[in-house]
Amino acid sequence: MNQPDQDDNDAPRSEPGTIDWDGQDLTGDENWTLRLYVAGQTPKSLNAFANLQALCEKHLAGRYRIEVIDLLEQPQLAQGDQILAIPTVVRRLPLPIRKIIGDLSDVERALVGLDLRPSPPEKRD
Amino acid sequence: MxxxxxxxxxxxxxxxxxxxxxxxxxxxxxxxxxxxxxxxxxxxxxxxxxxxxxxxxxxxxxxxxxxxxxxxxxxxxxxxxxxxxxxxxxxxxxxxxxxxxxxxxxxxxxxxxxxxxxxxxxxxxxxxxxxxxxxxxxxxxxxxxxxxxxxxxxxxxxxxxxxxxxxxxxxxxxxxxxxxxxxxxxxxxxxxxxxxxxxxxxxxxxxxxxxxxxxxxxxxxxxxxxxxxxxxxxTPITSISLDHPVSTERISSGIARLDSMLGEAGYFRGSSVLVSGTAGTGKSSLAGHFASAACARGERVLYFAFEESPSQIQRNLSAIGLDLAHWADQGLLQFHATRPSFAGLEMHLSLIHRAVEQFAPSVVILDPLNSFISGDNALEVKGMLTRLIDFLKTHQITALFTSLTTGGESLERTDSAISSLIDTWLLLMAVNTGGERNRALSILKSRGMAHSNQTREFLITNDGIELREVYLGPDGVLTGSARAAQEAAEESERLARQQEIERRRRDLERRRAVLDAQITALRQEFEAQEAETIALIDRERERETQRQQDRASMASLRRADPSQ
Structure with missing residues (x-):
């Protein structure tokens, strides 16, 4: 199955159905690429997007990019990242790829799932 | 919907x-x-x-x-x-x-x-x-x-x-x-x-x-x-209904005398035939005849052997004049030899089903059935056979099963479980008389035909199976040399009767000859007498004529009056 884009590692380009969160410079080592899979503009997906954005702002300010993929529009993309549950966030960079599911309302688990160390060191597991 | x-x-x-x-x-x-x-x-x-x-x-x-x-x-x-x-x-x-x-x-x-x-x-x-x-x-x-x-x-x-x-x-x-x-x-x-x-x-x-x-x-x-x-x-275990079509066509059992015992025509096509008997009574030979006859008609035969290998069966049957290898080469006969223990009953049934579906035979032979029975699974075997027979009947396939009856058991017992499924049941028996073990065949039942109720002696010869009349003596059925002795006795009796007739016929001939001679003699005697009598009459008549001539010449001499 086709990948949504070939060069999302370094190009902050918009793809159909993806949203660049901001126009920040994403060339540093610490750049994060997160992909949020949703199915339509449901409250759950809007919630997930808002939660993800807030989380990134707090922990990754200025060095992250969020792509939103709406599977209703691009169903063929579900296979590539083995998407089953909605919403799912795939951490594509940095490697390794990690996945978390749910609307990210449980911030602690989301941080653990994304392997994001919170600024004040806390429990991880 | x-x-x-x-x-x-x-x-x-x-x-x-x-x-x-x-x-x-x-x-x-x-x-x-x-x-x-x-x-x-x-x-x-x-x-x-x-x-x-x-x-x-x-x-x-x-x-x-x-x-x-x-x-x-x-x-x-x-x-x-x-x-x-x-x-x-x-x-x-x-x-x-x-x-x-x-x-x-x-x-x-x-x-x-x-x-x-x-x-x-x-x-x-x-x-x-x-x-x-x-x-x-x-x-x-x-x-x-x-x-x-x-x-x-x-x-x-x-x-x-x-x-x-x-x-x-x-x-x-x-x-x-x-x-x-x-x-x-x-x-x-x-x-x-x-x-x-x-x-x-x-x-x-x-x-x-x-x-x-x-x-x-x-x-x-x-x-x-x-x-x-x-x-x-x-494998559908039992067909859901009992509505398979039946045929009135008859097919030969491969043995002419057996056909005539079976209402002069043989088995019904699509029927199930059971041949049961003790060891060595010729069950496989009977099956071989049936297979050979079917192949000779150009029909396909599927032979499931559970105790012997195909080559062994072919060799044994060639000894009695049945060339099955020839039919196998022509693709009319197919052997499937498996050990009963090779798989479970159901697996066997599935294998049989599949083989039948693929080969589409008109005759199926299972030899022998009861090698499946081990321990106390007789009920399951019966269930399997019911399904198998149902399946074969719906396909209009004539099935011949052999069943080995072990010694000591009643001949009809082991098979009673499936007898209700069987249309024609041939019983092969070993008859022990006069220090001999001879084979006999009888038809236990045969649905839908007037079959012979007589037991026949069953001989396995170099030219196949032969059925002979058996003799009922004071000690029961006579087979083997007892039958031969009986046959010899009857033959000599017949000869004696024939000689007696011959003698009487000759006697009659002789009497007729005597009679004819007597008739001839009498006739000759009569003819002699007749000739003599005629001669006498002639002579007398001549004498009379002479006398009148004499009298006339006398009168002439005396010049007698002619008017007198």
Whole structure:
């Protein structure tokens, strides 16, 4: 199955159905690429997007990019990242790829799932 | 479709035998649950459903695999002759491998399985699929957190499949105390099928059972099934009705005298014939004659041998003048030799079914039947035979079974269990008289024909089987040399009678000759007397004439008056 884009590692380009969160410079080592899979503009997906954005702002300010993929529009993309549950966030960079599911309302688990160390060191597991 | 009164529409699976027991296949447009333990054939069943659907019924299918990747699946079913790559290339099949690795997944809040729905929907729409398989759906419970959400989503998924109108198979692992580990049977309410792989008497048998089929009648037994190079085949244990057609055509038993004992014509086509007898009474020879006669008519014969190898049978029968190898070479005769212990009963039955379906014979021989009986499985053997005979009858195949009766048993006992299924039953006996062991044949029963009630002596000669009249003496049936002695006695008696007649005839001849001689003598005597008498009369007449002449000359001399 086709990948949504070939060069999302370094190009902050918009793809159909993806949203660049901001126009920040994403060339540093610490750049994060997160992909949020949703199915339509449901409250759950809007919630997930808002939660993800807030989380990134707090922990990754200025060095992250969020792509939103709406599977209703691009169903063929579900296979590539083995998407089953909605919403799912795939951490594509940095490697390794990690996945978390749910609307990210449980911030602690989301941080653990994304392997994001919170600024004040806390429990991880 | 449910708004109409039509019977439940069904989607044929194309799996041999399965569509018969379900009277048409799986419920069309509804999900079916197939459950069973590991290695019981769930995936193959589901895959064959899709492949046959795509190739035979023009219904493309989607296979969502949760446990095996598309490559693994393709490889696994290649051994069944299914080329998935080609089907995928022709858009008759779509494969999607859903990999779930739990350790990657952290649950961070509310979620649903829309991703799965979308993938499934996309796959269905991309090839216009009519059939869907989810194998094994329960894997989502192992891979995803929060069973509460999963159960709700499962219910939604099955509802959604119904709304899509696809005929779906959902597979599930067998659980403790319930059909599946996650209780999938609660969600799939239309049709539930269990597959099983059991060991009995050291052989493993696969079985299939239709646990539930809403809105349809179905067979409720455990049906054995087989997985081989042609895919699955299910053996319907009992045909659901007793409505096979019957034939009035008669076919020769291969032995002219036996045909004449059987109402002058032989067996009915499509009937079942049982030949039972103790060891060495010639059961296989009788079967060989029947096989040979059928081949000579150009019919196909399938010979299942359970105790001897084909070459041994051929050698033994060639010794009595039956050349079976010749028919085998011509492709009219096919041997299947297996040990009874090679597989379970059901497996044997499945093998027989498959062989019959493939070879399409008009005669089937099972030699011998009762080698299947081991221990106390007689009841199961009977069940198997019932099914087999039913199956053969519906195909108008004449079946000949041999059955070995062990010594000490009543000749008719072992087979009484199946006798009700048998149309013609020949009993071969060994008769011990005068220090000899001779063979005798009698017809125990033969439905629908006036058969001989006489016992015949049964001889195995270099030219095949010969049936002879037997003699009833004061000590019972006479066979062998006792019969020969009786025959000799009768012959000499006949000779004596013939000589007596001859003597009397000669006597009569002689008497006639004497009589003729006497008649001749009398006639000659008479003729002599007659001649003498005539001579006397002539002489007398001459004398009279003379006298008158003398008197006239005298008168002339005396010049007598002529008027005087």
């Amino acid at each position: 449910s708004s109409r009164r039509d019977p439940l529409p069904k989607a044929p699976t194309g799996i041999l035998g399965f569509d018969e027991i379900t009277e048409g296949g799986l419920p069309r447009g509804r999900p079916t649950l197939i459950c069973g333990g590991a290695g019981c054939g769930k995936t193959l069943f589901a895959m064959e459903f899709l492949v046959r659907g795509a190739t035979q019924f023009e219904e493309p299918g989607v296979f969502i695999a949760f446990e095996e990747s598309a490559e693994e699946l393709t490889q696994n079913v290649a051994s069944l002759g299914f080329d998935l790559d080609e089907l995928v290339a022709h858009e008759q099949l779509a494969l999607d491998f859903v990999a779930i690795e739990r350790n990657e997944l952290e649950e961070t809040g509310d979620f649903d399985l829309s991703g799965l729905f979308i993938r499934l929907g996309y796959a269905i729409d991309s090839i216009g699929a009519k059939r869907v398989v989810l194998d094994t759906l329960e894997a989502i419970f192992a891979g995803l957190p929060n069973p509460v959400i999963l159960r709700a989503e499962l219910r939604r998924l099955l509802r959604w499949l119904k709304d899509k109108g696809v005929t779906a198979i959902v597979t599930g692992e067998r659980g403790d105390g319930q059909l599946t580990r996650q209780g999938l049977e609660e969600y799939v309410s239309d049709c539930v099928i269990t597959l099983d792989h059991q060991q009995r008497e050291q052989t493993w048998t696969r079985r299939l059972r239709v646990v539930k089929y809403r809105g349809s009648s179905h067979g409720t037994n455990d049906y054995p099934f087989l997985i081989d190079a042609q895919g699955l085949s299910v």
